[in-house]
Amino acid sequence: MKETTLPNPxxxxxxxxxxxxxxxxxxxxxxxxxxxxLLIVTLLLIVPLGWMIAQSFQVDGSFSLEHxxxxxTDGVYWxxxxxxxxxxxxxxxxxxLLGYPLAYAATVLPRRWSLMILALVIVPFWTSxxxxxxxxxxxxxxxxxxxxxxxxxxxTDAPLALVHNEFGTIVATVHILxxxxxxxxxxxxxxxxxxxxxxxxxxxxxxxxxxxxxxFPLSLSGVLAGMTLVFVLCLGFYITPELMGGGRTxxxxxLVSRNIQLYVEWGAASAVSVxxxxxxxxxxxxxxxxxxxxxILGVK
Amino acid sequence: xxxxxxxxxxxxxxxxxFSILALPLATTAQVAHADQITFVSQGGAYQEAQTKAILxxxxxxxxxxxxxxxxxxxxxxIRTQGATGQPIWDVVDTPTFNCIRGGxxxxxxxxxxxxxxxxxxxxxxxxxxxxxxxxxxxxxxxYNPETYGDHPPQTWKDFWDIDNFPGPRALRNNPLGTLxxxxxxDGVAPDELYPLDVDRAYEKxxxxxxxxxxxxxxxxxxxxLLHDGEVDMIMMWxxxxxxxxxxxxxxxxxxxxxVLQSTHLCVIKDAPHLDTAMKFVxxxxxxxxxADLPKYxxxxxxxxxxxxxxRISKARAAELPSSPENAAxxxxxxxxxxxSPEGVEAERRWLEFMQQ
Numbered sequence: 001m002k003e004t005t006l007p008n009p010x011x012x013x014x015x016x017x018x019x020x021x022x023x024x025x026x027x028x029x030x031x032x033x034x035x036x037x038l039l040i041v042t043l044l045l046i047v048p049l050g051w052m053i054a055q056s057f058q059v060d061g062s063f064s065l066e067h068x069x070x071x072x073t074d075g076v077y078w079x080x081x082x083x084x085x086x087x088x089x090x091x092x093x094x095x096x097l098l099g100y101p102l103a104y105a106a107t108v109l110p111r112r113w114s115l116m117i118l119a120l121v122i123v124p125f126w127t128s129x130x131x132x133x134x135x136x137x138x139x140x141x142x143x144x145x146x147x148x149x150x151x152x153x154x155x156t157d158a159p160l161a162l163v164h165n166e167f168g169t170i171v172a173t174v175h176i177l178x179x180x181x182x183x184x185x186x187x188x189x190x191x192x193x194x195x196x197x198x199x200x201x202x203x204x205x206x207x208x209x210x211x212x213x214x215x216f217p218l219s220l221s222g223v224l225a226g227m228t229l230v231f232v233l234c235l236g237f238y239i240t241p242e243l244m245g246g247g248r249t250x251x252x253x254x255l256v257s258r259n260i261q262l263y264v265e266w267g268a269a270s271a272v273s274v275x276x277x278x279x280x281x282x283x284x285x286x287x288x289x290x291x292x293x294x295x296i297l298g299v300k
Numbered sequence: 301x302x303x304x305x306x307x308x309x310x311x312x313x314x315x316x317x318f319s320i321l322a323l324p325l326a327t328t329a330q331v332a333h334a335d336q337i338t339f340v341s342q343g344g345a346y347q348e349a350q351t352k353a354i355l356x357x358x359x360x361x362x363x364x365x366x367x368x369x370x371x372x373x374x375x376x377x378i379r380t381q382g383a384t385g386q387p388i389w390d391v392v393d394t395p396t397f398n399c400i401r402g403g404x405x406x407x408x409x410x411x412x413x414x415x416x417x418x419x420x421x422x423x424x425x426x427x428x429x430x431x432x433x434x435x436x437x438x439x440x441x442x443y444n445p446e447t448y449g450d451h452p453p454q455t456w457k458d459f460w461d462i463d464n465f466p467g468p469r470a471l472r473n474n475p476l477g478t479l480x481x482x483x484x485x486d487g488v489a490p491d492e493l494y495p496l497d498v499d500r501a502y503e504k505x506x507x508x509x510x511x512x513x514x515x516x517x518x519x520x521x522x523x524x525l526l527h528d529g530e531v532d533m534i535m536m537w538x539x540x541x542x543x544x545x546x547x548x549x550x551x552x553x554x555x556x557x558x559v560l561q562s563t564h565l566c567v568i569k570d571a572p573h574l575d576t577a578m579k580f581v582x583x584x585x586x587x588x589x590x591a592d593l594p595k596y597x598x599x600x601x602x603x604x605x606x607x608x609x610x611r612i613s614k615a616r617a618a619e620l621p622s623s624p625e626n627a628a629x630x631x632x633x634x635x636x637x638x639x640s641p642e643g644v645e646a647e648r649r650w651l652e653f654m655q656q
Contacts, residue, residue: 075652076651076652076655079655080651080655134524137524138528141528141530142468142513142529142530143528143529143530161513164513164514242517242518243517243518243521246513246514246515247473247514247515247516247517247654248515248654248655250651250654250655255651258651260375260376261375261647262644262647262648264401264405266379
């Protein structure tokens with residue numbers, strides 16, 4: 001009894017002190033563990049990025065806004081950015097419409113089935129983008145499987161133009177980016193407690209009602225995460241639109257490569273990249289005002 | 301015991317890792333050694349073919365070591381090496397265009413032709429102040445013989461004639477060669493193309509645009525289009541048509557009104573082995589080694605003197621883009637025009653044309 005009433009500052013302070021020291025040590029250890037990655041990011045990402053931005057403001061080694069003037073005044077650039085954003089938007093919506101039911105099915109079905117669904121989503125992910133583009137060509141082209149079938153059934157007289165245009169580009173891009181939609185969605189849906197749905201139905205909610213009032217709102221952070229990932233990745237697509245677009249689907253990355261060929265200055269290409277980067281950062285900023293970055297990146 | 305073994309293995313691995321790291325240092329240390337060059341080509345079957353026909357024999361006869369590298373698109377690398385002022389490449393085999401604009405920007409050495417006697421017999425169109433022709437290919441009119449039967453298309457006029465030659469077409473998603481074809485379709489003679497009338501060419505292209513199913517970007521894609529019957533007519537590289545014909549596809553082509561294109565050899569400005577590099581350029585365009593190239597690949601020698609050696613059969617010569625008979629039917633691409641301001645402007649305009 002005596003002991004408990006006696007003030008014993010030492011005993012109380014000790015563990016506190018210890019944990020602070022422990023925390024500090026852990027802090028340092030973490031920092032040390034981070035160093036290699038930080039170094040690599042700085043050397044391979046930050047420095048080149050800074051160099052690229054610096055280049056975009058230079059003509060013949062002195063400061064100039066010539067490259068930005070070109071990007072902002074030439075109609076080619078606006079049309080290309082417009083098309084890039086439009087395709088990215090359509091691809092994102094299509095990926096959401098296809099990916100949401102998939103992720104939902106993987107969440108609610110028995111484990112055996114959900115594994116199968118996830119495997120079907122992920123296995124193509126391991127195949128080269130080039131191979132998948134050619135596979136879609138075989139399916140979609142004039143003499144391709146789909147057109148042959150449609151004509152064989154007498155549904156069309158002449159082959160449909162399914163590829164070498166924007167449509168073909170979108171189909172192949174959606175396929176390639178689908179895992180980036182399904183995986184964050186699945187991760188979010190997994191964390192939604194099933195009890196909530198049970199509670200909903202015990203209170204008399206119809207399955208539809210429960211889905212829209214309980215499940216869907218809780219899955220929204222996954223929706224946003226998937227949409228952001230797919231949208232941003234799609235903005236930089238190169239090989240797929242090049243192969244599937246028939247030359248007419250000019251996306252921003254192709255402008256970068258064209259400008260390296262066409263102009264003597266690296267800056268001509270850098271400026272395009274910087275403008276695209278700014279647009280992406282703006283999008284991230286706007287999205288982050290709606291939902292926190294940690295949520296998008298799956299930390300919370 | 302086990303631990304010791306484990307330890308030794310670890311040390312050996314570390315040593316191995318260290319020596320790999322040290323390798324570039326060793327190479328730099330050897331720079332002073334003059335009897336070697338770094339030669340850069342475009343990789344693949346083409347680089348293998350020239351290794352057998354040209355590079356190995358030349359290395360042997362000159363007594364030098366040729367370190368090979370591949371860069372399908374050498375231009376950004378040429379730029380970078382020029383910008384740093386510390387080139388690591390010596391000789392580059394690259395589309396002529398790159399040699400000329402590189403030369404004009406001070407990235408490529410001017411050639412001293414008195415040191416390259418093998419170039420003497422070559423026509424002026426095969427040389428530039430910075431480079432010399434190494435091999436030829438051609439952008440030809442290829443078609444599906446099943447579609448056109450006894451009356452296959454033979455000229456660009458036919459390619460543009462959608463009434464008599466129906467069917468989807470493909471052209472390269474690039475103005476080089478395509479503008480030339482458009483002008484020939486509009487009646488310009490193959491030897492009177494340059495300077496190109498760019499407005500006229502783009503106007504003519506507008507005519508055919510609705511019938512062009514695909515504007516191809518890679519050689520593999522062009523082969524796939526004709527092979528799978530996606531298009532009935534296509535302007536593509538002769539080597540690609542030959543390869544799908546060999547694979548048994550329904551395909552044929554004509555050299556008539558083809559656009560004869562080349563890659564040239566050029567030497568990087570202040571190359572580490574400048575002197576050996578110049579010797580190499582001369583040896584690599586010697587008629588004998590040049591004549592051996594078509595044994596391994598469907599490209600024509602850059603030096604026409606190769607056809608006067610007895611190393612190329614008549615039958616083989618008839619198949620090659622740069623044989624005198626075939627070259628006479630074609631337009632020789634003027635890369636100097638394409639690297640001039642007018643040429644660059646014509647290239648810039650391409651994307652506008654594609655987007656409209």
